[in-house]
Amino acid sequence: MDGHPLKALLQLQLGSDSYAVLHLPYILASLTAESLLPSPHSTKWTARVNSLLHAKTPDARWAGLCLAHKTSVLSKSTMIECAQSWIGIALPILSKKECLPILCACVRLLRVIFSAATDTPEFQRQVATPNVAKFTAALIPLAEKHVDIELKTLILSTLALIIPLYPTLHKTLHSALSALCLGFLNGNPFKPSNGPLATTASRLYAVLHFTGGKVGAANLWRKSIDDTLAFGWTSFLSVRSTFLVEGRVPQLPASTEEPLVSIPLNVDRLRCTVLVLCDLLKTTTHRPVQVPLGPLTKFAMALLSCTIDDKVDRHVDPGVRAMEVAVTPQIWRMACDLLTCLSTCVQHHLSSTLVRIVSCITFHLEQPLTSSEQLPFLNTLQVVLTKCHPLHSTQIVNRLARAIVPLISIVLAKEPDAVRETEGVSGRSKKSKKRAREFEGDEVFKISRDVVCSTVDEGNVLLAAFAVIRLVLQNPHISPAMQSISCRVVLSVLLALPQMSPASLCPDPKLHPVLLARVQELSVELGAGSTTGLSKSLGLVVGASLPDSHVSTGFQSCFIQLTVCCASSTEILRFSSTHASPPLLRSMPHVESLSLFRTEESQEESEMRQGLGLVPSEVESSLPTTTDVVMAEPPPAPFLQEQAKIS
Known part of the structure; x- marks a missing residue:
């Protein structure tokens, strides 16, 4: 059958x-x-x-x-x-x-x-x-x-x-195809052109240069870049009519244009411009082409340098001014998208403009922005610092670190619960104080605590901030005081995260293990930077990497390999069957260059720490907490306890 x-x-x-x-x-x-x-x-x-x-x-x-x-x-x-x-x-x-x-x-x-x-x-x-x-x-x-x-x-x-x-069969259809694409990329004042239709039209426009053949494709690609930049500049100046743009006063819009229509239209046209430029940079060509890095960088920096403070010296319509201020965060996001694509495509060729880019992004991070506004800046920093050469400006590196440290320190309690409770009880009467019953560990059962990252954007900002601070700490031009403060904050987060439930960190339970793994890897890198730093932070990292703590097996094996590599040939390592990390049978070296605790910090570090708001001045001298390395005395190292048992 x-x-x-x-x-x-x-x-x-x-x-x-x-x-x-x-x-x-x-x-x-x-x-x-x-x-x-x-x-x-x-x-x-x-x-x-x-x-x-x-x-x-x-x-x-x-x-x-x-x-x-x-x-x-x-x-x-x-x-x-x-x-x-x-x-x-x-x-x-x-x-x-x-x-x-x-x-x-x-x-x-x-x-x-x-x-x-x-x-x-x-x-x-x-x-x-x-x-x-x-x-x-x-x-x-x-x-x-x-x-x-x-x-x-x-x-x-x-x-x-x-x-x-x-490609050669479509040479005569180039004009018709170009008009077809631009018809979908001309902006829409009522519906943003960020859907699949605009994305597909941009990808089609980015391959039209193939119709010029192997010789003419490069000229058509460059012409597409120039035309798109001219279209983008016109749209950008139209939504900044009440601001100073590169020191010049933009022209007033035509009287026939209604601001309620023209501003959303030009913002959408600017969005289409960035989309087309990114696709043109990602496309391939038959022969090498010269990327107009200067005009592209100038346009991206003009978008990134937008602020809401400067104002032209003439009468402006308050309604137009308010609408242009409202669309400024969207312009920042477009600038970040363009810079991310540009740095990915040209990589180290963007290093000559790296100082300006990082300086401008740092200025924005120093302003009171929402999480959704901070996230594009942090993602762009991560790509730019990875693709380009290291920053050579000491001032910019330290300024960037000062802007990032407050973002990663939100995991730490700025003020212990016990101090807040003491302040609350101090205003009561003597009879009320007697009736108050405070038990040790009672704060664990309090349900009135706020979640650290209440939204998804705040959790993404926290992850991106740790990725950026990792790149910043790898820069050799960071000052010792700023490096010490950053390392102490990272180690403080390493101690605080295992004691924190995933629900208290973020409504998304997936954030806690991802953040903990990232902090553990960063802590190992910081400890491996020098023998002194490793000896001082080893007890803290080992305490978080014991089997009873929330840590992955891969991190434990990585840490053991790191400890073996850091040991000299004359040092003896004895592995214990009951612990995941080996005990070190040697005395602790003295502090030379890196301080991890409040009792070891210099006056400059103390002033910098108070300026960053890591520890309130009224709490600093009243009550230390064992979960914050920034203000805590060093806890007993597990491997020292093991050494005492062996001896």
């Missing part, structure tokens, strides 16, 4: 046109590449698909197009054999008034046919080359006239795939 899957499908599910439409999902799920291998049923299968393509009812034709598409994807040989007849059926449908499902199915089928057999020269010469230009010419008016967003997106993505494969 012949149990071939095509035979069963042809006899049952494809027995009639109505059955084919009804059972189409099952048929598509049942088809495999093995079932479409050459067999006695292959000819019957293609004949049945062709009969559905020529059916009179639209639902049967739609089923036939879907089956032809699935067959082309699974069997290249069958597609090459039937491509000529399928193109003759599907291509004329694009110029007719058909329903949306049939149009989408035709576009998908022709897309597979023209892109799946590029390695077959004879098929390309006889079938693809004569029909690709007709296919593109039919898609352009269809995308312009049809109102469905899904079909428009499908057409633009298809063109973005086909044009690099057949």
Whole structure:
């Protein structure tokens, strides 16, 4: 008995046109590449698909197009054999008034046919080359006239795939394709152009330079960059009419433009500009091209340098001023996107502007911003500091560290609960004080504490801040006092996190283990920086890496390897079977360059710590806490206890 899957499908599910439409999902799920291998049923299968393509009812034709598409994807040989007849059926449908499902199915089928057999020269010469230009010419008016967003997106993505494969065939259609893309990238005052349609149109515009051939593609790419920058500058100056831009006064907008429409329109045009520039930077070219780094950097810095304080010396409409101030955070976000893409594409070539970029971002981080406004700056800092050469400015590095430390110190309690409770009781009467019952550890059962990161953005800001401070501490130009403060805060967080429940850190329970792993890795790096730093922080890191603490096995093994590497050949390491980390059988060295505790800090560090608000002055001398290294005495190191047992 012949149990071939095509035979069963042809006899049952494809027995009639109505059955084919009804059972189409099952048929598509049942088809495999093995079932479409050459067999006695292959000819019957293609004949049945062709009969559905020529059916009179639209639902049967739609089923036939879907089956032809699935067959082309699974069997290249069958597609090459039937491509000529399928193109003759599907291509004329694009110029007719058909329903949306049939149009989408035709576009998908022709897309597979023209892109799946590029390695077959004879098929390309006889079938693809004569029909690709007709296919593109039919898609352009269809995308312009049809109102469905899904079909428009499908057409633009298809063109973005086909044009690099057949660039010379689209040379005469360059102007029409460019007008098609720019029509979707001209801004919309009522709906932001950040959806899939604008993204696909930008990707299509970024590959149009291929139509110039190997010689002219570079010139077309540079022209696209220049035109996009000019469009972006016009949009940017239109939304900063009440501000000073690079020391010059922007021109007043035309009186016919309504601010309620023009400002959202130009903001959306600016968003499209950044989107197109990023796609143009990410695209490929046949030959090397010169990236206009100067104009691109100047435009990005103009967006990044926007503030809400400066004002032109003339009368301005308060309503226009308020709207332009409201859209400033959106401009910052666009600048961060452009700088992130630019630094990823050109990498160390952006190092000459690194000081200006970091200085401007640091200024913004020093302002009272929301978490959603801080996050783009931190993400951009992480990429820029990674891709470019290290900062050589001592002042900028220390200023950036002072701006980041308060962001990572939010995990630490600025004031102990016991002190706040004492202050609250001090105002009561003597009789009330006697009735008050305070028990040790009672603060654990308090449910009135605020969550450290109440939103997802605040949690992302915390993770990004630790990633940035890690890069900052790797810079050799950071001052010893700032390095000491930063290291102490990181170690304080390392001690505080295991004692904190995930719910008290963030509503998202996934944040706590991710943050703890990142802090542990950073603590090991800080301890491995020198023998002195490792000897002073070893007890704290080991205390957090014991089996009863919340730490991963990978971190414990990493820490053991680090300890082995840091030991000299004359030192003896004895591994204990009851502990995850080895005891060190040697005396502790003296403090030389790095202080981790309040009793060891200098006057400069004390003033810097109080300036950053890490420890309130009235609490500093009253009550130390054992969970904060910034103000705590050093706890007993676990490996010292193990050494005493051994001796």
